[in-house]
Amino acid sequence: MKALFLTFQHILSCDGISKKIVAQSKALKYNGMDVELARFDRDESGRLIYKIGDRTVETYGKGIAAKIKKRCRFGKLAKYISDNDIRFVYVRYVHFANPFFVDLFRRLRKNGTVIFLELPTYPYDSEYKNLSLRSLVPVYTERLCRRSLAQYADRIVTFSSHDRIWNRPTVRISNGVDMDEIPVRCAPPKNPAALNLLGVAGLMFWHGFDRMIEGLREYYRTPQPVRVVFSIVGGKPDSEVLRELKDRTQRYGLQEFVVFHGEMSGSALDDLFDRNDVAIGCLGCHRKNIVHAKALKNIEYAARGVPFIYSESNEDFDSKEYIMKIPANESSVDIASVIAFSRNMNLSPEKIRASVDRLTWNEQMSKVVTELNQII
Template sequence: MQKKIFSYFALVDRARSPGVARKIDNTVLAAAHLGLVSKGNVFPTSRSGVIKFIVSLIKEDADIIMIRFSDLVFPVLFLVMVTHRVRGHVVIIDVPTPRIIGLKEIDATTKNKMKGLFRKIWSYCSGGWVLYPASLVIQYAAEGAWFSLGVSGKTLKIGNGIAIDDNIPLVKNVWPDDNLRLIGVAQLASWHGYDRLINALAVLKEKYGFDSVQLTLVGDGDELQKLKRLVENLGLRDQVSFTGMLRGDELDRAFCGAHIGISSLGLYRKGLNEASDLKTREYIARGLPVIGVGKDPDFEENSPFRFVVSNDDSVESLVELLYSLKGRELPCKESVRRFAEENLSLVGKLSMILGLR
C-alpha cells in the first residue's frame, strides 16, 4: 500500500523565529514517525519568498497539506485551497495565534501606523471566509466570533506539541540550592511580561531582603533595551543577566542549572487568558516546572508542574510565589519530563489532528 504524503507550508523568518521554525521541522518529523512521507516547505517572509511560497503551494500534490496561517497571504490562497480540495487533498490550516489577538500584535509590532492600519483592515475584511476551503482548522486558544464565523464546526482547539528526544536534554539542577534560578527564553516582547518579574525581584529585595533569585533572560527583541534599563534602574544587575539569542550547546548550557522556566506573564496585554505557548513545552520537556498566567489546555488547574500567578500588571502574586519557593519542594526533573512525554508530545498531537487515534 502506497504511503500518504504530508506537506507543511509556512512563511517564517528562521533567524528571527527559530522556535517556530523548529516546531515546523519537528512537525514534519512527527508526520514521518506516523508513517507518512513528509516534507517541509518553509519560505522567508520577503516578497520573493511569498511568491515562491504561493507557486510551490499551487504545484503541490500531497495527500495532506498543512499550511501555517498568515493574515497577509491567505485571501490570495482561497482559490488555491479550493483547487486542492477539488483534487481530493486534505487541507489543514494551522493558526498559531487567534486572529483576534493577532490584531493586537500588529499594534505592538508594526511601527509604521499606516501599514499597521492596512493590515488590520485587510485582516478584518478576510473574516472567517478565507478559511472556508479548509478541511480542518487548528487553534491553540479561543478565537473571536467574527473570525470563527462559518468555520467553528471544523475547528479543533488543541494544546501545542513539542518533539521530545535526546536533542532536548534534561537540566542538571540541584534543589534545594542557595539560589533559585529562573530562566526565560523568548523573542522579547511586551506580552512576555518579564518586566513584571523584574519588578517582583526588586520588591523581594527591598521588602524582604530576599535577593537569592537569579534570572537569566535569553533572546533579543523589541523589549530587550527596555528590560536592561529597568534592571539598571532597580539595581538588579547582580540578579538578572541577558545572554542575547542562544542556540544549540550554548542554549543547553544556559538551561543547565535552572530550576524554573518563565512562560509569558503578560497575556492580558494581548487580551488573552489562555495560551499554549511553545516555550512552556520546551521548559517542561527539559524537566523544569514553569511559572505562567491564565489557562493552558494541557495543564490541570492545580498542576504541580505549572505555578499560576495573576494575569495583570500587579506583582504581588509573583512576590508571594517566589518567596514561598525558597522553602518549597519542587517536582523532580524526571517527573516533569515524564509529564511532557505523556501529554505534550508532538507525535501524539499530530496523530489527533490527522485522526490517527
Template sequence: MRGVYISQDLSHAGGIEKKIYRQIEEFEKNNFTIYKAINPKRNIFHLIRNVIPFFSKQYFMSDNINWIEYDFVYIRKGAVLDKSVIGLLTKIKLQNPQILIIMEIPTYPYIDEFKGLLKWIIKSKEKLWVPKLKLYVDLFVTYSDDKKIYDIPCLNISNAYDFPEHPPLIKCSSDSIQLLGVAALCFYHGYDRVIEGLNNYYQSSKSQRQIQFQLVGDGPVLKEYEQLVKKYQLEDKVTFHGRIAFSDLDRFYQTADIGIDSLARHRSGVFYNSSLKGKEYLAKGLPIISGVKTELDSENLSFYYKIPNDDTPLDIEKVIEWYDSLKKNMSKKELTNFIYKYGKSNYTFEKTFQPVVDYLKERETKRK
C-alpha cells in the first residue's frame, strides 16, 4: 500500500517529532510506501496567517500531491480543524474517492488547552468546519478512551517510546528522594501541586527526609512556578533547568527516583490520557506519579502512583511511604530494570502502532 503522512512541523517538541518519524518507520517496516508531507519549521508569517479568518493554512506541504497514486492518508491533527483542513480533505476525496483518510488526534478533548482570544478563534472555526469531517475521515486514531469523536469511529492506541536495547544506567541511590518533571510547561502539567506539596511537607514537623524536585523544560507557566518557589523559599528544594537537548536528558534520568507525569489534566478537560511522557519514564526505569487516568491504572502496578484528579497539593508523606514500600522488596537497580522491562514489553512502537497497520491491511484485503 502507498500512503501519505501529513503533519505540521513539531521540531520544537523533540519527543513528539521523534514519535512522528517512528510511526513512519513502522509503516515502512510493514511494507508501506510512505510519502512524507511534513511542513518545514513555521515562521511568524505562518503563525499570524493561521489566526486570520479564511486565510489560515495548516498543511502547506501537501499542495502538489497526486492523490490518485495513494491508498491512504495519515494526518496528524494540528492546532485547529479549520477551512483549510476541510479544503484539503475535499481535494483528496475528489481526486481519489476510494482513498482511506485516517486522522490522529493526539489529545482529546483539546479545546481547553487554549486560553483567551486564541481559544475563542479556534472554537469559532471548529464550530463551522468540524461537522464536515465525517464526510471525509474514515477513522480517528486517538490516545483517549473515546469510541467515537465527531461521530467518527475511533481506534484507541497507546503512546510509545523508543526503548533502548539495555536497561538504563543509574547512579547510586541515597536516603533523599529526587522527583523529576520533564515537560513543555503548561498549566495542565500541574507541577504547582508538587511545589505546594513540598511547602506543606517542609512546614510540617515530619520533614525528616530530603525531597527535591528537578524541573526540566520551559513554557507558559515557568515564571508562575518560579514565583511560587520564591514565595515558599524553596530555592534549595526545587531546581529549574530550563530546556535541555533531548540527547542530554539522560543525566537527569540517571539521578532521578520518581518521574512526575501530568498532574492537572482536568484543567484542560481531559480525564483519560495515554501519556507520552509516562512511556519515557518507563523506558528510564522510573516509578511514576500521575494525576490523570492512563492505561496503567488498570494494571494494578506497584510502581504507578495515582493521585486525585484535582488541585490539591501532592501529599509528600504518602509519596515517601509509597516509594519506600517499593524498595523494601528490591534494590533500586532491580526496581529500575523491572519497570524498564515492563515498559519494553508493552509500549514499543512496534506493539502500540500495530493496530493502525492491521486496520489498513484489513481494509485493503476487503477492498480487493
C-alpha cells in the first residue's frame, strides 16, 4: 500500500524527534508499507520548501510570508496525495490545527484516504505557560479547531492509556527505538569515590533537571566522600530553560559538578554514555499534569544498557530493577539515594538492552499496520 508519513517540521540530524520520525517511517516500510516521508526543508537559496522524498512539492519563499503560507497552503500537497494514489496518511501532530488544516483533512477523507493522527503527548495544554500575546493566537486557534480536525481522522495514535481522544478511537502504542542506530554502551568500572550522571534532553521545563541541581546543592552543603557530577546534553543556545539551569548552577557554585555539553550526537554522545553510570529521564512530567507517560528517552537509555531515573508512571519500566523512581513533585533529588541505587545495580548493559526487545519501532508500528488492515 502506498503511504505518506506526513510531518510539518524540519528533519535535523542532531534532533531526537527527527530521529524518531525517520525510525517510524522506516518501521512502516519494514511492515509492508510503500511509504514516503514529507517534511519542511530549505532549498539552495534558503527558501522554505515542502518535500516528499526527494521531490519539492511546494515552495513558500522566505520571511514572514513563508511562515504564513506554510500554515495555510496545502493544495499541491493534496494533489500529490491524490495523483499518486496514496491510500494511507500517517500524521505526526504538533498542535497545528487551524481551518486550513481541517480543510486539507476533509479533502483527503473525501478522496478515500485513511488518516491516522499521532499525538506525541496527551494531554498537552499544560505545556503552554506564560505565553506572549503573539503566541496566544495559534494556541487558541488550535484549541478551537482540533476536534474538527480529529473528526476526519480514522484513528488517533497515542502513547497514553486513553481508549478515545476527541471522540475518536485510539491505537495505543509505546515509544520505540531503532536498535540498529543505538549501540550498547561499554559501562565504566565502578568507582566508589565517584558517580557520573547524564541527562540528554531538548530541555523543556517538564524535563525537571533543576531538581537534580537542587539535589546537588543539598548534597554538597557538607564535604562528601563521593564526587557526583551531572552532565547535561541538549538545549538550543537561546533556550530559556538552559539559561535558567546555567544561572542556577552558577548561583549555587556548582560549576565543577554540573557540566553543560550542548547538543551532541554520534560517536561523541556514545563516548559520553560510556563514561557515565546513571542516566536521568524526565523528572517533571507532573508540571504539565501528566501522570502516565512512555517517554522515548527511557527506551533509548535502556537500549544503550544504562540504568536510569524518572518520576512519572510508565508501565513499560516501573517494575524493572534497573530503574529508580523518584516522587512526582518539586522535591530535590536525594543524591545519597542515587549513589545507593547505582552501587546496588549490577545488571550488565546487554541484559538491560535485552529487556526492551519488544520496544522497537518495527514492533510498535506493526500495531498501526494491523489496525489499518482492519479498516481498509
